[in-house]
Amino acid sequence: MSKELAKAYEPGEVEDRIYDFWLKGGYFHAEVEPEKKPYTIVIPPPNITGQLHMGHALDNTLQDILIRWRRMQGYCTLWVPGTDHASIATEAKIMEAMRKEGLTKEGIGREAFLERAWDWKEKFGGRIVSQLKKMGSSCDWDRERFTMDEGCSRAVREVFVRLYEKGLIYRGERIINWCPHCKTSISDAEVEFSEHDGHFWHLRYPLTDGSGSIELATTRPETMLGDTAVAVHPDDERYQKYIGKTVTLPLVGREIPIVADTYVEQDFGTGVVKITPAHDPNDFEVGLRHNLPVINVMNEDGSINENGGKYSGLPGLEARRRIVADLEEQGYLIKVEDIKHNVGSCYRCGTTVEPRVSKQWFVKMEPLAKPAIDRVRDGEVHFIPERFEKIYFHWMENIKDWCISRQLWWGHRIPAWYCEDCGETIVSREEPHTCPKCGSSHLHQDEDTLDTWFSSALWPFSTLGWPDKTPELDYFYPTSTLVTGYDIIFFWVARMIFSGFEHMGQPPFQNVLIHGLVRDAQGRKMSKSLGNGIDPLEIIEKYGADALRFTLATGNSPGNDMRFSDEKVSASRNFANKIWNAARFILMNIEGHDVKNELPDDLLLEDRWIISEFNGVAKAVTDNLEKFELGMAVQKLYDFLWDHFFDWYIEIAKIRMQSGDETTAQNARPILVWVMTGTLQLLHPFMPFITEEIWQSLPHSGESIMVSPWPQATAEHDFPKAEEEMRLIMEAIRAVRNRRAEMNVPPSRKASLYVATAVPETFQKGSAIIAKLAYASEIEIGDAFEVPGAVTIVTSAAKIYIPMEELVDKQAELARLNKELESARKQLVGAQAKLNNESFISKAPANIVEGAKQNVAKLTERVKLLESSIEALNA
RNA sequence: GGACGAUUAGCUCAGCUGGUAGAGCAUUCGCUUGACGUGCGAAGGGUCACAGGUUCGAGUCCUGUAUCGUCCACCA
Numbered sequence: 001m002s003k004e005l006a007k008a009y010e011p012g013e014v015e016d017r018i019y020d021f022w023l024k025g026g027y028f029h030a031e032v033e034p035e036k037k038p039y040t041i042v043i044p045p046p047n048i049t050g051q052l053h054m055g056h057a058l059d060n061t062l063q064d065i066l067i068r069w070r071r072m073q074g075y076c077t078l079w080v081p082g083t084d085h086a087s088i089a090t091e092a093k094i095m096e097a098m099r100k101e102g103l104t105k106e107g108i109g110r111e112a113f114l115e116r117a118w119d120w121k122e123k124f125g126g127r128i129v130s131q132l133k134k135m136g137s138s139c140d141w142d143r144e145r146f147t148m149d150e151g152c153s154r155a156v157r158e159v160f161v162r163l164y165e166k167g168l169i170y171r172g173e174r175i176i177n178w179c180p181h182c183k184t185s186i187s188d189a190e191v192e193f194s195e196h197d198g199h200f201w202h203l204r205y206p207l208t209d210g211s212g213s214i215e216l217a218t219t220r221p222e223t224m225l226g227d228t229a230v231a232v233h234p235d236d237e238r239y240q241k242y243i244g245k246t247v248t249l250p251l252v253g254r255e256i257p258i259v260a261d262t263y264v265e266q267d268f269g270t271g272v273v274k275i276t277p278a279h280d281p282n283d284f285e286v287g288l289r290h291n292l293p294v295i296n297v298m299n300e301d302g303s304i305n306e307n308g309g310k311y312s313g314l315p316g317l318e319a320r321r322r323i324v325a326d327l328e329e330q331g332y333l334i335k336v337e338d339i340k341h342n343v344g345s346c347y348r349c350g351t352t353v354e355p356r357v358s359k360q361w362f363v364k365m366e367p368l369a370k371p372a373i374d375r376v377r378d379g380e381v382h383f384i385p386e387r388f389e390k391i392y393f394h395w396m397e398n399i400k401d402w403c404i405s406r407q408l409w410w411g412h413r414i415p416a417w418y419c420e421d422c423g424e425t426i427v428s429r430e431e432p433h434t435c436p437k438c439g440s441s442h443l444h445q446d447e448d449t450l451d452t453w454f455s456s457a458l459w460p461f462s463t464l465g466w467p468d469k470t471p472e473l474d475y476f477y478p479t480s481t482l483v484t485g486y487d488i489i490f491f492w493v494a495r496m497i498f499s500g501f502e503h504m505g506q507p508p509f510q511n512v513l514i515h516g517l518v519r520d521a522q523g524r525k526m527s528k529s530l531g532n533g534i535d536p537l538e539i540i541e542k543y544g545a546d547a548l549r550f551t552l553a554t555g556n557s558p559g560n561d562m563r564f565s566d567e568k569v570s571a572s573r574n575f576a577n578k579i580w581n582a583a584r585f586i587l588m589n590i591e592g593h594d595v596k597n598e599l600p601d602d603l604l605l606e607d608r609w610i611i612s613e614f615n616g617v618a619k620a621v622t623d624n625l626e627k628f629e630l631g632m633a634v635q636k637l638y639d640f641l642w643d644h645f646f647d648w649y650i651e652i653a654k655i656r657m658q659s660g661d662e663t664t665a666q667n668a669r670p671i672l673v674w675v676m677t678g679t680l681q682l683l684h685p686f687m688p689f690i691t692e693e694i695w696q697s698l699p700h701s702g703e704s705i706m707v708s709p710w711p712q713a714t715a716e717h718d719f720p721k722a723e724e725e726m727r728l729i730m731e732a733i734r735a736v737r738n739r740r741a742e743m744n745v746p747p748s749r750k751a752s753l754y755v756a757t758a759v760p761e762t763f764q765k766g767s768a769i770i771a772k773l774a775y776a777s778e779i780e781i782g783d784a785f786e787v788p789g790a791v792t793i794v795t796s797a798a799k800i801y802i803p804m805e806e807l808v809d810k811q812a813e814l815a816r817l818n819k820e821l822e823s824a825r826k827q828l829v830g831a832q833a834k835l836n837n838e839s840f841i842s843k844a845p846a847n848i849v850e851g852a853k854q855n856v857a858k859l860t861e862r863v864k865l866l867e868s869s870i871e872a873l874n875a
Numbered sequence: 876g877g878a879c880g881a882u883u884a885g886c887u888c889a890g891c892u893g894g895u896a897g898a899g900c901a902u903u904c905g906c907u908u909g910a911c912g913u914g915c916g917a918a919g920g921g922u923c924a925c926a927g928g929u930u931c932g933a934g935u936c937c938u939g940u941a942u943c944g945u946c947c948a949c950c951a
């Protein structure tokens with residue numbers, strides 16, 4: 001069923017058709033098959049607001065490689081796709097759209113807002129899915145999930161209630177990170193710190209008893225409105241006399257105590273700290289220890305609230321300006337210092353985060369972190385590369401309680417209700433109608449939603465049906481490998497791990513394959529603001545999905561960032577085209593012949609060689625994949641195909657096709673098919689489209705390459721002797737070509753070749769090959785020749801003469817030979833020195849010593865051959 | 876302040892458990908060699924950041940230094 005293939009590979013024409021073919025064949029779909037071993041990956045669910053970017057392209061390429069490989073190996077392979085509701089990001093987008101219409105959230109109300117959000121999801125949620133399909137991702141689309149679908153939402157409620165009942169979820173007034181722009185709390189992980197220029201305002205707070213004043217410094221003077229103490233170190237001799245006294249807070253007039261607390265660093269600033277429990281996490285702790293009042297002076301938008309007296313209503317920065325001016329006017333400002341300091345900002349919108357006390361829901365982390373640390377340490381989850389375990393442990397060991405409530409509408413609403421009559425809190429899987437304590441029916445649900453990551457944390461089991469005990473959950477969980485970037489280890493990976501142990505009693509996955517960022521050609525992070533992002537879809541349009549995948553897989557080592565450039569993709573496209581044309585050659589040559597994908601019994605030297613090389617590659621690639629060395633695996637396939645199969649074996653096969661000897665030609669055909677097919681199979685996980693397209697054209701059994709069996713290396717196909725013999729032949733050919741190139745002899749100009757060698761049988765077997773590939777008009781092989789005035793070439797196993805006297809510049813030839821001789825002698829001295837070294841002989845392993853001996857023998861022979869050549873030329 | 880990563884050919888990067896350095900691109904020369912010029916053949920180019928150490932032997936292991944980068948912490 002071979003068909004005419006276009007001269008150049010045209011991915012655009014092929015890819016959609018092949019993808020449809022796969023979908024129709026149902027090859028991506030997995031059902032529980034107890035007799036098989038499962039291999040499962042859950043996709044890191046992309047945001048519904050998102051567009052496919054290079055990060056996704058890399059992440060999904062790696063996942064698809066693993067999935068396709070395991071599928072071919074015979075595993076029952078499931079790749080669960082899906083999308084994330086991304087509460088904060090999506091809500092921001094919807095708000096932005098509403099703003100353009102002049103609408104506000106509050107204006108349209110919760111219900112109408114959610115309606116818009118779901119519309120948004122319907123409209124854009126599918127976009128990224130279709131983009132993943134363009135990449136060739138072999139996800140089981142029948143099992144596509146969404147973090148807010150019915151099942152995932154049920155899992156979220158179940159987890160919330162369970163943790164609440166275990167006392168691991170609580171609600172309380174704590175200091176949290178507040179984003180004044182998103183108007184919600186965010187978790188510690190969602191705050192990014194960066195260095196900013198700022199000021200250090202030195203202030204004087206007068207002692208209430210009139211005995212003087214105390215100097216302190218602050219970077220946020222406006223928070224003084226909420227000061228409820230001043231602290232010094234208990235051992236600080238300078239301030240001993242003040243401990244227990246009070247100061248009168250400037251501008252406010254409040255009398256606040258001077259307390260002693262070891263939190264204060266004596267050497268920093270003046271050694272005195274103003275304490276604002278409502279707006280600084282450390283101050284909050286100090287406040288707890290000293291039983292200080294907490295005065296919140298900030299509104300949701302960051303402006304000063306009613307507790308700020310005459311400053312109330314002012315936006316944060318304006319309040320700062322006015323307060324500093326007033327302090328200065330009233331003599332409380334001593335000096336202003338310029339400093340650099342770190343400022344936290346919201347990872348979504350970049351707005352400066354304000355620490356702020358408010359009532360929120362938290363997950364108590366310590367009891368959850370404990371097993372998540374111990375069991376990962378015991379090896380239940382492996383990070384690749386391993387060094388990321390350290391990062392994980394460090395984070396887990398220092399984890400604080402997780403603030404999970406968000407003042408957003410788009411998300412899982414917290415399953416907590418409050419009784420308006422008795423104040424009871426009811427946490428329940430289903431909506432309660434009466435208060436279990438007082439029987440009142442006046443209940444209202446908590447207004448807040450949960451952190452997006454609360455639902456993503458459950459993804460590996462919520463997508464498989466949990467909390468129900470489904471056959472899928474039983475079979476596919478724990479999943480096999482999680483593939484993701486190092487940037488979301490804290491947000492997601494760590495939380496999945498403790499959630500898996502807590503709710504399933506088992507880890508969510510056995511391995512975590514961590515990859516780095518895809519950067520631009522200059523090494524910069526791709527970002528919207530820089531405008532340096534490269535759209536994977538444009539790349540696919542231009543070069544094809546296989547070329548993109550190949551580029552991303554090649555040279556990408558786990559955990560390391562990579563640079564992306566057009567040149568690299570173009571090189572990958574060239575590789576695809578090369579494969580395409582090799583396939584055309586094979587098809588052209590098997591057409592009209594009865595050729596099966598089976599090795600013939602009669603194998604020539606070059607046949608055994610290529611089969612053996614292929615065998616080695618099949619083993620190496622499989623080993624690399626087992627170790628998650630995907631970049632190395634694909635590199636080996638590239639080298640084998642281009643450098644061995646295409647540049648040598650196909651060239652050799654041409655000789656046989658054109659020899660007129662139908663037997664030898666007919667024997668080469670199935671070998672071409674066999675090696676090509678096997679390599680296409682090995683390459684399929686990396687370049688699924690082109691491999692399928694070609695595979696379909698070649699003689700094959702089965703419906704699709706993607707469900708064909710993964711090639712196995714076997715001892716039967718290992719021919720080390722053939723590899724060695726071919727190495728000698730290829731070396732001779734290269735040496736002749738090299739000499740001819742140096743002398744500028746075009747290939748069209750043939751010449752006789754005399755090969756003097758101690759292993760004539762080997763060169764006899766390769767004589768036709770040498771003749772053709774070294775452009776010989778005729779070739780003679782023997783143990784010695786006398787060819788006066790010929791160009792002489794010395795290889796490790798042969799001395800080759802080309803009678804081209806008229807082209808030989810005797811002086812140049814002598815110079816060259818002498819140069820080679822000098823270099824060979826030098827190498828020989830070095831090699832012998834090694835053997836003369838007693839400790840090398842006694843301590844190095846036998847095979848290495850043996851290799852060194854052979855090396856000396858070869859070099860000795862080479863020196864001898866060179867010497868005789870020089871002699872002959874001089875004669 | 877702490878942790879980690881990188882430093883290899885002009886550029887971008889490979890190099891697994893230590894055995895005298897590789898690829899792609901770029902450069903130079905030659906080639907209509909009936910699959911492919913998105914190609915073929917050939918060449919040049921590296922004291923593997925630096926300094927010590929372990930070893931018969933180190934790009935590869937250890938220690939330190941320098942430069943660049945990332946993450947964590949967050950002292951007001």
